[in-house]
Amino acid sequence: MDTRKVRVLIADDEPHIRGVIGQIVQSLGGEVIAEAADGVEALALFKRTRPDMVILDINMPKMTGNEALSRMLESDPDTLAVMMTAQDSIDAVQECLDLGARNYILKSNPAEEIYRLVRESWPEYSREILARGTQ
Amino acid sequence: MSAVAGGARCPHCGGALGLPVAEAARAPGSLRYDLVALAAMAKSEKAYDETVKVRVSQEDIRKLVEKRRKKAK
Numbered sequence: 001m002d003t004r005k006v007r008v009l010i011a012d013d014e015p016h017i018r019g020v021i022g023q024i025v026q027s028l029g030g031e032v033i034a035e036a037a038d039g040v041e042a043l044a045l046f047k048r049t050r051p052d053m054v055i056l057d058i059n060m061p062k063m064t065g066n067e068a069l070s071r072m073l074e075s076d077p078d079t080l081a082v083m084m085t086a087q088d089s090i091d092a093v094q095e096c097l098d099l100g101a102r103n104y105i106l107k108s109n110p111a112e113e114i115y116r117l118v119r120e121s122w123p124e125y126s127r128e129i130l131a132r133g134t135q
Numbered sequence: 136m137s138a139v140a141g142g143a144r145c146p147h148c149g150g151a152l153g154l155p156v157a158e159a160a161r162a163p164g165s166l167r168y169d170l171v172a173l174a175a176m177a178k179s180e181k182a183y184d185e186t187v188k189v190r191v192s193q194e195d196i197r198k199l200v201e202k203r204r205k206k207a208k
Contacts, residue, residue, distance in 0.1 A: 090189040093196055097203055104196050117193070 005031040006126045009051040011042035011068065012084070013060045017107065021055055021084065024115050028122045039063025046072050051079070052129040056101075058085040058092065066095060073100045078132060080125050084114070 008025045010032055012018045022032045034049050036042035040062040046054065054072060058065040065083060072079050082103045083096045093104050102125070105117050143152045191199075 088190045088192075090191050090195075093191055093199060097200065103200055106193050106196070109193055113193070 004130070005029060006053055006129050007031050007033045007049070007051045009034045009036065009042065009046055009049060009054045011036040011039065011045075011054065011060065011065065012057040013037050014057075017057070017084075020111060020114070021118075024118050025055075027115075028119060029126070030122075037061075039065060039068040042068045043071050046079075047075060050076070053080045053082065053125060055082045055084055058083060058087050058096070066099060069096065069099050069101060080129060082118075082121075 006025075006029070008030050010018050010021050010025070012021070015037070018035050018037075022035070025032050030053070033051055034045040036045050038061040042054070042056065042060070042065075043063065046068075054069075056065040056069055060068075065085065069081050069083070072081065077100070081101045082105060083101045084105045084107060085092070086107045087093075088106055088108065096104055103117075103121055105114060107114070109117065144150065145152055
């Protein structure tokens, strides 16, 4: 059985948000392997570190999260992507899901709710990722 | 200023003088905007639809994600 940790890249231009997400990931047994403050950095780190999962903001300097997501999935279609953003329009949600994001979490949720939402889907995501690693 | 009666017009806006506002707005050549008529037109043409953003809650998103997941299976 593969007992390695799920490797996560976090991209958000707000350092405190990256910190909160990082704590959540670590508390669930994941490993934050890289953090990016903009879309360009996120894409570069993605290519360099090849994470299992990316947690992306949409509104970031230099390159939007959507653009970064699109390029990441072009590079590796198996990447599991979760959007975490303040954008709460149906168009934004649908665009990200169409691009291939697996989930979409609103930053407007209280921190406990964000934790609950990530924790809820974590077992499924990690099973999928780790199973991929053993194939 | 022109006389009130006999089709006199305001030299600035061209509106008929001596008429009630609504009537003056409908007068030929009037440059006044009939806001009531414009509002009715905007409503019938849904002129503001482009600016309206449909906001979603986390629960809406959960349902949407679930629906797509089932569809993908």
